[in-house]
Amino acid sequence: MSGQIFESKPYKGTRDFYPEDLKKRSYIFNTWKKVLLENSYSEYDSSILENAELYIAKSGDELGSKQLYSFEDKGERKVALRPEMTPSLARIVANKFGELKFPLRWFSIPNCFRYEKPQRGRTREFWQLNLDLIGLEAGASDLEMLIILGKIFLSFGAKKEMYSIRYGHRGLIDEQVKIMGLENQSKLVYEILDNWKKMRASDRLAFAKEEGMSEDQYLLIQNYVDNPTVDFEKFPELALIKNLTAKILPEVDYLFDPTIVRGLAYYTGLVFEAFDNNPENNRALFGGGRYDNLMELFGKHSPAVGAAIGDLPWHEFLEGWNLYPDFSAQRDKVGIMPILENATQEEILEKIYTQIIPDIQAKNQDFEIDYDFARNPNKRYESLKKRGCGEVMEVK
Secondary structure, three states: OOOOOOOOOOOOOOOOOOHHHHHHHHHHHHHHHHHHHHOOOEEOOOOOEEEHHHHHHHOHHHHHHHOOEEEEOOOOOEEEEOOOOHHHHHHHHHHOOOOOOOOEEEEEOOEEEOOOOOEOOEOOEEEEEEEEEEOOOOOHHHHHHHHHHHHHHHHOOOOHHHEEEEEEEHHHHHHHHHHOOOHHHHHHHHHHHHOHHHOOHHHHHHHHHHOOOOHHHHHHHHHHHHOOOOOOOOOHHHHHHHHHHHHHOOOOOEEEOOOOOOOOOOOOOEEEEEEEOOOOOOOEEEEEEEOOOHHHHHOOOOOEEEEEEEHHHHHHHHHHOOOOOOOOOOOOEEEEEEOOOOOOHHHHHHHHHHHHHHHHHHOOOEEEEOOOOOOOHHHHHHHHHHOOOOEEEEEO
């Protein structure tokens, strides 16, 4: 071995999961899975490696280039660690488009990577729940997506006052941009709306002016946010959501919010985000929406609506509201202490693995074995007790 000593901390923006940490992550994943499976969604998965051009083409400049972990492989192909799952999902569906029976209700919990500044609730490596409903036009499927997201909150014991699910519509915003006569500044309108809650009114106005928008034009946006109107005949999916969410899940807070835009390039209709109401963590928890054109990357067309929930923001939500179960309760643990007196080590180990351990497992107990035969028995006993063994068996 060389004399080099390596840094023991994980790569920046990634996490190590010690057993106690992994219990929490497993609880999140298992609860997510339970809700989705109970609602007739099927689990799928894919490789963490993808064609880098897939993200460069469709995910916008920030994600497609600045945040992409990409490299050239030995075959001179541009490869990326996936920053999200939806483009991969579109590729998977397109690959067997003629064989699959639509609609598809699918979910996955992929490991993803984005090269960005690590901060609270955001790391470079993360896992996220992706749930997608593919093959149904806007309408009842949009309602279904929001209902399932509400059920996910309820499955963790979250109360209505802890969060809100807020929704808007890209088509509605596009229509309002035309009404306001701001088609030439539509990108700026989207940017202002997307950052509406993150900026003070004076800062929003100053930003708009810096980008070439007049105060009168800005006030048109302000009026739209303060007094939103929805043509429910033109956007019937919003009527369904408004009229039925409170009846189906009265325990969940669904709110129409004209500032919900979503940043990714492929949303075409309904858009939504969930927010933590904890003053210590007042931030977006997850988002999603309708993306009817993404399959066109592969020469196919199928409408779709989906959502993605990151594991770390969800962990922060559960921690902040004390929604984790008590993981301290453990099964009874038995200490096994082999003693070399009247039998050989081989004979004792055979007895332990063929008789003692099966009996402990049949009683649904955990166990620890102390192999330090030469150590003082009293010390071994004390060590097993300190490691949580309520009972210590001497095996001779």
